[in-house]
Amino acid sequence: MVGIVGYGSYVPRYRIKVEEIAHQWGRDSETVKRGLLLQEKTVPGMDEDTITISYEAARNALKRAGIDASEIGALYIGSESHPYAVKPSGTVVAEALGIVPNVHIADYEFACKAGTEAMFVAYSLVKAGLMKYAMGIGADTSQGAPGDALEFSASAGGSAFIMGTDGVVAEVLDTFSYTTDTPDFWRREGAFYPLHGGRFTGQPAYFKHVLGAGTEILDKSGYKASDFAYAIFHMPNGKFPLTAGKKLGFTKEQMEPGWIVPLMGNTYSGSSPTGFSATLDIAKPDDLILLVSFGSGAGSDAFIFKVTKRINDVRDKADKVKDMLENNRIYLDYGEYAKYRGKIIMND
Amino acid sequence: MREVAVIGCGMTQFGELWSTSLRDMFVQAALEAIDDAKIDHIDALYVGAMTPGLFVGQEHIGALMADHLGMSPVPALRVESACCSGGMALRMGCFDIASGNSDLVLVGGVEKMTDGADVTYALASAADHDYEVYHGVTFPGLYAMIARAHMHAYGTTREQLAAVSVKNHHNGSLNPKAQFRSKVTIDKVINATMVADPLTILDSSPVSDGAACAVLASMDVAKKMNVPMVKVIGTGAATDTLALDKRKDITVLNAVKQSAQAAYTMAGVKPTDINLAEVHDCFTIAEICIIEELGFVEKGKGGFFTEQGHTALEGTIPVNPSGGLKSKGHPVGATGIAQVVEVVEQLRGNADKRQVKNAKIGLTQNMGGSGASSVVHIFRI
Numbered sequence: 001m002v003g004i005v006g007y008g009s010y011v012p013r014y015r016i017k018v019e020e021i022a023h024q025w026g027r028d029s030e031t032v033k034r035g036l037l038l039q040e041k042t043v044p045g046m047d048e049d050t051i052t053i054s055y056e057a058a059r060n061a062l063k064r065a066g067i068d069a070s071e072i073g074a075l076y077i078g079s080e081s082h083p084y085a086v087k088p089s090g091t092v093v094a095e096a097l098g099i100v101p102n103v104h105i106a107d108y109e110f111a112c113k114a115g116t117e118a119m120f121v122a123y124s125l126v127k128a129g130l131m132k133y134a135m136g137i138g139a140d141t142s143q144g145a146p147g148d149a150l151e152f153s154a155s156a157g158g159s160a161f162i163m164g165t166d167g168v169v170a171e172v173l174d175t176f177s178y179t180t181d182t183p184d185f186w187r188r189e190g191a192f193y194p195l196h197g198g199r200f201t202g203q204p205a206y207f208k209h210v211l212g213a214g215t216e217i218l219d220k221s222g223y224k225a226s227d228f229a230y231a232i233f234h235m236p237n238g239k240f241p242l243t244a245g246k247k248l249g250f251t252k253e254q255m256e257p258g259w260i261v262p263l264m265g266n267t268y269s270g271s272s273p274t275g276f277s278a279t280l281d282i283a284k285p286d287d288l289i290l291l292v293s294f295g296s297g298a299g300s301d302a303f304i305f306k307v308t309k310r311i312n313d314v315r316d317k318a319d320k321v322k323d324m325l326e327n328n329r330i331y332l333d334y335g336e337y338a339k340y341r342g343k344i345i346m347n348d
Numbered sequence: 349m350r351e352v353a354v355i356g357c358g359m360t361q362f363g364e365l366w367s368t369s370l371r372d373m374f375v376q377a378a379l380e381a382i383d384d385a386k387i388d389h390i391d392a393l394y395v396g397a398m399t400p401g402l403f404v405g406q407e408h409i410g411a412l413m414a415d416h417l418g419m420s421p422v423p424a425l426r427v428e429s430a431c432c433s434g435g436m437a438l439r440m441g442c443f444d445i446a447s448g449n450s451d452l453v454l455v456g457g458v459e460k461m462t463d464g465a466d467v468t469y470a471l472a473s474a475a476d477h478d479y480e481v482y483h484g485v486t487f488p489g490l491y492a493m494i495a496r497a498h499m500h501a502y503g504t505t506r507e508q509l510a511a512v513s514v515k516n517h518h519n520g521s522l523n524p525k526a527q528f529r530s531k532v533t534i535d536k537v538i539n540a541t542m543v544a545d546p547l548t549i550l551d552s553s554p555v556s557d558g559a560a561c562a563v564l565a566s567m568d569v570a571k572k573m574n575v576p577m578v579k580v581i582g583t584g585a586a587t588d589t590l591a592l593d594k595r596k597d598i599t600v601l602n603a604v605k606q607s608a609q610a611a612y613t614m615a616g617v618k619p620t621d622i623n624l625a626e627v628h629d630c631f632t633i634a635e636i637c638i639i640e641e642l643g644f645v646e647k648g649k650g651g652f653f654t655e656q657g658h659t660a661l662e663g664t665i666p667v668n669p670s671g672g673l674k675s676k677g678h679p680v681g682a683t684g685i686a687q688v689v690e691v692v693e694q695l696r697g698n699a700d701k702r703q704v705k706n707a708k709i710g711l712t713q714n715m716g717g718s719g720a721s722s723v724v725h726i727f728r729i
Contacts, residue, residue, distance in 0.1 A: 031541050197464055204366040 002127045003171035003305065005067065005164035006314070008060020009277040010053050010139075011157045011264065011324035014043040016337045018152055024334040025147050032152055037238020041155035041265025042325075043332055043340055044141040048156065050079040053139040053270070054093045057160040060318035061135065062097070064169070065162045069097050072162065073131025074104040076121055078114025078269045079158075080187070080194075081141045082107050093137070111185060112234055113295025114138060115159070115269035120301055122163045123172050133164040140268035145193035146343055153237055155265025159273040169314055170280060170289065170305040174221045177301045178213035185296030196296070205298045206236065210244045213300035214292050218248070221304055225249030229287035229307075232258035232275040234294035236266050244292075257282050263325045269295075276305075278321035285309040349446035353570040353577040354727065356385025356563035357689040362677030363527040365557040370404050370460040371416045377559040377682075378417050378456055385563035386575055391450035393417075393424035396437030396457035397681035402470035404463045413456070430474035431630065433457060434560070434684025435714030435723035439583050441564045442725075451569045456561035457686070459679035467555050471680070474717045476591035488552060488631070490592050490718045492544035495633035498599045499546070501648065504636065506546055508651030510537035512632035513550050513674055515660055520671020522702040527556055527677030537632075551632040556677035560685035562692070578692045581709075582617070582726035584610025590720045599648075601634075601719035604641035608713065611724040612643075617709060619643035622665060622726070624694055624704045626687035628715035629672040635659075638713055639667060642724075666704045669694060684714035684723065695729035 017040045022029035033039065044053070054077050062069055075094045082089045090105035108114040108121075115138015122134035139158025144150030163172075184205035187194040197205075210233055218224065225231070231250045233241035238261050245255045258275035267274055272293040279289055287307040294300045338344050358380025360373050368376070374395065382390075393414050401407040410424035427437040434457025441455035461467055472481045475490065498504045514534055520526035532550055540548035570577045586606030592598050612618065619642060627642070629635035636650035644665045645653040653659065659667035670676045670690035673683060691710035693699045708729055715722045 028542065035541070199364060200366060200462065200464070203364065 001168050001171050002123060002163065002165055003168035004161050005133065005167045005169060006061040006065020006162040007159065007169070007277050007280055008057050008064060008318050009157065009159040009274050009321050009324065010056035010060065011321065012042050012044050012048055013328050013330050014045055014332055014340065015040045015329050016043055016332050020334050021152055036152055037262060038152055038265065039262045041153060042157050042267070043337055044156035046340055049083045049141055050077065050081050050139045051083055051089045051092045053141070053156065053158040054089060054137045054160065055096050057137060057139060057158045058093060058097055058135060061160040061162050063318040064314040065167065067133060067162070069099045072099045072103060072133045072135050074122060074125055074134040075099065076106050076108055076118035076135070077137045077139060078108035078110070078118040079138070079140050080109055080111055080114060080268050081143060110299065111296035112236070112268045112271055113293040113299055113301055115273040116291070116293035116301040116303070119161050119273065120175060120177070122161070126163045126165060133162055135160055135162045138269040138273040140270050142266060142268040143187070143193050150194070150196070153266040155267050157264060157267040157274055158270035159277040161273070167310060168308055169310045170307050173304040173306050174217060175301065175303050176213055176217035176220055177299060178209055178216060179299035182298035184298055201296065205296060206240055206294050207244060209298050209300040210234065210292050210294050211247055213302040214244070214248045217302040217304060223288065223304065227288055228254060228290050230254055230257055230279045230283065231290040232272050232279055233292050234272040235259065235261035235275060238262050260321060260325060274321060280307070280311065281315055281320040281322060283307045283311055285311060350448055351567035352442045352445045352564055352580045353567055354562050354580065354688065354692050355565045355570050355573060355575045355577055356381045356387070357561070357692045358384060359525060359560040359686055359689045360558050361525050362556050362558035362679060362686070364462050366462065368557065370400055370406060370458060371412060373460065373557060373559040374413050374456060374458040375416050377561040378454060381454065381561035381563050386573065387452055387563060390419060390422055390452050390454045392444050392453045393419065393422055394427055394437040394440045394453065394455045395424065396427045396433035396684055397459055398428060398430055398433050399470050399473060400460065402473065403465045404460050429721045430716030431628065431680045432684055432714040432716040432721050432723050433681040435712065435725065436585065436684070438562065438684060438688060438725060439585055439723055442580055442583055445564055445566045451566050453564045454561060455564060455685060456559060457682035457684055458559035459681040460557050461555045461679060462557050479591040479593065487718065488544035488547055491631040491633055492547045493592060494598050494637065494718065495546055498633060498636065501599055504651035506538055507534050508655045509546065509551055509632040509636070510534045511655045512629060512635045513537045515654065516629060516668050516672040516674040519661060519669050519702055520675025523671045523676055526671040526675050527554055528675045547631055547633070553630045553673035553678035556679040558677060558679035558682045558686070560682045560689050562685055562688050576696050578695050579728045580725060581728045582611035582615030584608060584614065585721070585723040586610065587721050588719055590717055592718050599637060601637050601641050601722065603719050603722035604638055604713060604715060607722040607724040608642045611726050615726040617726060621709055622711045623707045623709050624666045624669055624691065625711040625713065626670060626690050627667055627672070627713040628683070629668055629674050630678060635667065635672065642711070642713060661702060661704060669699065669702045669704055684712070687712040687714060688725070691727050695727060
């Protein structure tokens, strides 16, 4: 049995409400909330970045896995906000966790699906028998240009998953990836904020790939939507995942635990992995869970997991996503938010 | 002048056609029209397009479409008059045949608006750049000013504006090629996302891709062919100031009035003779002003007239049975020819669930900018 032996997430304490951003730009907050189904989003603290978020999530995953970190043979971080263009995030995290030097490290980038890529490769290496444990992390301090629709959603957070064969809490039953060259959202080298194709990011990008991967993995595995306890779809806003899930035959109840976007925002590479982590927090043994990510450019990775009895032993060993989202919040006004996100031009 | 008939029509689906290019949309509509007309050649091609240069970086589309259609070296010309480029292409095609120069002419319209261009900027190039656009006004803003002025001068209500959208969405729900086939209510229109007060997003035509084509023939040639003929009995075009502030009364669309009068005179018909009309409802207020200028109702009463159902499919003068720009979609250069496609289908009796009863004479009105150019055609079966 190959699957997840430990999982963990991290959500920054800082928040900004949709009303605050809408007010700043003269937008009607009710229209935005109704259109995007968002309430607030997480904001990284001034000393937080993809590396610190990855580290915190990885520590929580290690707590649940209960393994010696040095046994991890590979660590991969998927993000579109790696702090350095050249210099890996993974080395810093691996060093901090104490798993260097006998470890393979790589940083991944594939817009919002880099996290599930890291998970897929980590899973594949363990399945191939090349190593005992491998860790895949999805984390971001997402970028959204001031005044852009993305600013209402782009948030911060991430999740880490340790793959292994002993002490599995969620077995990987199947995977499927669906990829095409579809330029719906991009950020050129050196550009501070991403650009996107507006409505092109919907039907021909998000829905084509999420529904493509979702349909294919259901066909391939032989499962029906009703066989699953839960399903998680990438959450660029509140509406898209619910629409996609409904088209695949899932109910709101199946999606609710992983539908964290109204309070979390879109944590890009950390989005669907953190929705999955929140679902594991409440899942029961034998539950089937479908996870479908989406990354612009574009592609989707789909996973089918089956939860094991060990979930009951590990879930309380680290902070749960819902608790992190609903407690200990510090709300920022737009000025503070602009400072925290480095949107103010300083004289230094 | 020789008489002209429409002997074939074709049109793509209107909407966000992400996987179809400018040229492919045009060829799809053109081949459908050519098949419908049962012809194997054309003598000339006129393509209406507002600004393919700004939308997709492609100018010189007369020759491009002739080539892609496999019709080179046929003479081909791109016609531009902002959003009434399509209607003007039809007018040029009519003149080509009427003059005796050509027997068979393909007229078409096409626009690819969803390829990543800044649509508001591209469309604003049809307004007066120095006196309007430079100062920040957009088309929704200009039409909102017309709406406010109409409400102030004539007591037109917010509900009456919405009634245009409700009616056109109802008609569009019956049109398989329409971009939006959903029905809306007065409340939904009024409470939709505000674009430019008082106009909401459901008062506004969408951003669309699409193409439409029609084959024109001289009557003597058409009579020898075994295809249904719809005669073009009137054409009229007129202009007005580009800038709204240069007009004495912004609720008056004088180019519409003048173009209609010219077409009525040429056709020898009166507004009361018209059985159905396809008009340029880029915003709900536009349809209200247009039906007044076309003489379907006296000035100032367009809102009441619409609210009372006179322009509905079963009304005294059905307006926009296709769903209009609002529901069918508005790929700007294609709109003028798509209107012709609808009128021809109606006059042929092929409009299925949205068929207007006893349709013998139909009118199309296509407009550029905030009414700075207008072209009207009248057709008879």
